[in-house]
Amino acid sequence: MPKVLILSKKADEYRELVEEARLPDLELVATSDTAEALEKGVDCEIVFGEPSLIPEVLPALTNLRWVQAMWAGVEPLLDPSLRRDYTLTNARGIFGGLMSEYVFGYLLTHERRVMELFQSQLERRWEPVSTGTLRGKTIGLLGVGSIGAHLAGTAKHFGITVRGYTRASETCPDVDSYYHGENLLDFATGLDYLVSVLPNTVETRQIVDKSLLTVLPPHAIFVNVGRGSAVDESALVDALNSKQIAGAVLDVFKTEPLPEDSLFWDLPNVYITYHTSARTVPTDMMSVFVENYMRFVRGETLKYMVDFELGY
């Protein structure tokens, strides 16, 4: 009977969901407290939890075989000093819809001039001005995994041309043209919208740098829903200050929470959000865990396995 340790700030909610799911042969410990986790769950084979909480208990878990992370990003578990003698799976396939809502919500806010029209409203000014449109624009997706694929589908729905920049994959039918490796600047040249969905890996660090920002047109909008590490933040501040690009929508930063003295707070053409573009919905997360748990007890290969070297 596999013993499962739920280690999450929402331990009670996940405990209820796992109990309701009536998974076969399962012994359960659920806590948000790492001390309690070590006391009651040290002999677990499976951890289902938040990557931020797991490193503290990881060395002590004598029977560990599998960790199902509740996030897409698993950086806390990739530190080279941590053990890697278990199967790590992350959350995939459940964030695309929320990410599409975020990205296109903000792109529409920009194009349809929601803030400016609201200002006219506050001034009781009937202002029948034309607004922009998504249709006919070109979006560039840095990273086309399950999230990028959903963004591509939403873009096509709105009549947007889609470019994708990936390591090698070319599997998403909604991407009109793919770019890899050295073709990064070709990929970015002339984009109306540049969206990074990249995870934090050695290869993605500072990929959005001065040279890339330079080839974007002055009306371009940069959106970051991946990781802050993908951006040379001082180059981005420069590009925004000098109006080399028109604006940015930033949900992730190198340091989070964003420090109070960050230059980003002062830029007029930036929307800042708080790593809230796609928070894990427990019922969604459960569907991933249940599917993988059934695979685990049947001895099958798990879905969404993370390559410790690649980092995703």
Add this chain to the structure above:
Amino acid sequence: MPKVLILSKKADEYRELVEEARLPDLELVATSDTAEALEKGVDCEIVFGEPSLIPEVLPALTNLRWVQAMWAGVEPLLDPSLRRDYTLTNARGIFGGLMSEYVFGYLLTHERRVMELFQSQLERRWEPVSTGTLRGKTIGLLGVGSIGAHLAGTAKHFGITVRGYTRASETCPDVDSYYHGENLLDFATGLDYLVSVLPNTVETRQIVDKSLLTVLPPHAIFVNVGRGSAVDESALVDALNSKQIAGAVLDVFKTEPLPEDSLFWDLPNVYITYHTSARTVPTDMMSVFVENYMRFVRGETLKYMVDFELGY
């Protein structure tokens, strides 16, 4: 050789577009001035223009056979005192994308709390709060023509259940359930979002009244991108003031421009725009005109014919 009168505030732009289209056998007069229209185009067979400008010249046009309106709404041409001895076609099939951008842009602004998160940003406050989502919600479309059908498709893309209220038609595959006639309150009961795309006709007047607003839940949002006449505006103000519904997004009003003393300006839970949800894009409008012109010269039935009695 058919003589075409272009009567539009954008007469020069449309003249160029018509000339570029190289339509066969066409004599062209283009003006934004009704006096000039009468002087040079009184013998035209075809008028391609804005419904607001046409009534003034309409009685004098001795050879008139067809009017292609540049708007979806043709109220100015429906006055019973005006002649109806010609074929009237309106603009259709070109507003759906823009309307989807508008409606879902504002619904996302609401659900994703764009304004509140921006307020935190102004206060340099890292505020990792959860936001809402479109997914799993239910939208009700009052009117499912070509615009409503596009809204339905966008709703499905975002995981929203779609109800449609129509006179009789049930042709849109993206509508999950249809309602007609007396079933208006069943249609509206429990909707998260109510969107009116209705034209101004005898049957649609004040259809959004107190009884309909009463069956919406307190978190409901009402969006009007059709015509102001479909709404009992004082009932709507009451519903918003008493928080019977959560908010409204209003692009059209009984009186436009919205009078300075309108109560709508003072409501905190309303977005007002200025009949700007989907302005006619001349290149889009040309595609409608070109298709219908070719049908006209070939003696075929025109597309998008308006029934003067129905009003659309």
